[in-house]
Amino acid sequence: MLSKTKFLLPVLAGALLLQSCNDKDEFYTTADGLTYKIYEKDESGEYENKGKVSPDDTTGAKIGQVVTMQMSYKNAEDSLLFDSREQNQPIMIPVMEPTFKGSLENALMMMSPGDSGVFKVNADSLFAKTFGQPLPPFIKPGSQLTFFIKAEKIQSKEAAIADQQKMFEQQMKEAQARAEKQIKIDDDKIQQYIKAEGLSNMQKTESGVYYTVKEPGKGPQANAGDQVSVHYKLSFLDGKQVESSYDNPMSGGQPFTFTLGQGQVIKGWDEAIQKLKEGSKATLLVPSPLAYGEQDRGPDMPANSILRFDVELVKVNKQ
Structure with missing residues (x-):
């Protein structure tokens, strides 16, 4: 359930995250080459650029923890490839040892609960070293993928699994309620069909x-x-x-x-x-x-x- 293959999700369309963020805010780059902007809420509840994150900052997610997030990402042509909000639920990704310098794992370790971030990650390294797969044809060699992440929760693997189970149970209840309603609608249609067809x-x-x-x-x-x-x-x-x-x-x-x-x-x-x-x-x-x-x-x-x-x-x- 909680594996890094969660990144490899179907191509979907939808609105981008972080629409309230000002695109004119400055990007920063870590020593490892990860380009980023991170936003946190101020006292008035508005998002503001967090600025440059110190290499010594330990407030972000740690290896072994799980980040529950909303995430979307685009290719270099600004085409949206995925938006988790189209699935009507957040995704859970465990924080692992970085697979290369400037990786997405590095990005997660820079975020605290409630933060939103924009990260540019080298596509070649991401697919070769993190996914272990060839670069898809819709992503150009040498290009970057831009990730938009909203960190909702950062917790232990055990707590994340418990939350995931609760989420599945709630989804099943909601699906069952919809099915019970739909079967009544279908039953009326079937009875009409039986009569019409004799x-x-x-x-x-x-x-x-x-x-x-x-x-x-x-x-x-x-x-x-x-x-x-x-x-x-x-x-x-x-x-x-x-x-x-x-x-x-x-x-x-x-x-x-x-x-x-x-x-x-x-x-x-x-x-x-x-x-x-x-x-x-x-x-x-x-x-x-x-x-x-x-x-x-x-x-x-x-x-x-x-x-x-x-x-x-x-x-x-x-x-």
Whole structure:
């Protein structure tokens, strides 16, 4: 969780940090070559340039501690490559031994809780010595990356892990509340769809998946822990087909095989397939929280998509 690979984050867009800071304030450079501006709040709550930080200053983060921060960074062309605020949560980075002179680790050790800073770091050294990866094509050799950092907390690794756990628990509660609200919205849409399409003999699982068995199977009942093979056609309620196992070149048109009830597939499948016997053909209508939920998987799978699966339970291998 708390590793320096946290720096290697997806390219995102968003507003820069430190918008209240005056870009005309002076930059300073350490003896190791790190260019910086650090701001601290004055008595009135306004940020002011902290000035030159003495090499003997020990008030910043120390090796072994974890800095909880908001961070963004740009390349030499002033293109924003990452902004943690787009993730709606701060990031946590442990302070390690500097991997080169003028490194980002040096920058963290110059900051105190509440400080904001702008740091220019050599891109070649950062990727070669800190990340151990080649320079990406969108970053020019010999250029600098400009980091904008707001240090929210500086604490021990143990305290940071405890905070991280609390944050995850809160996020899970919030996500569950949104899912409960969304499943009611989806249920109304599914009922309207069932009526409009004239689908008959629809049943509803405990969690909210609608299903109808079109051709009952004569084989064994599928249960959690069984290995099952399923053919399917996936479509949206508007009729647009997304994919089909029958003509999937990756699988050679073979049915999809997985272990039921082990979280290897979406929740709607784990629950609804257990309602079928080997040989059954059925239609499943899966509300988005039991499919891919809030995940936006691109134009082929927008967030909160209700899914229709026309399935055939080809084989049940009892375990």
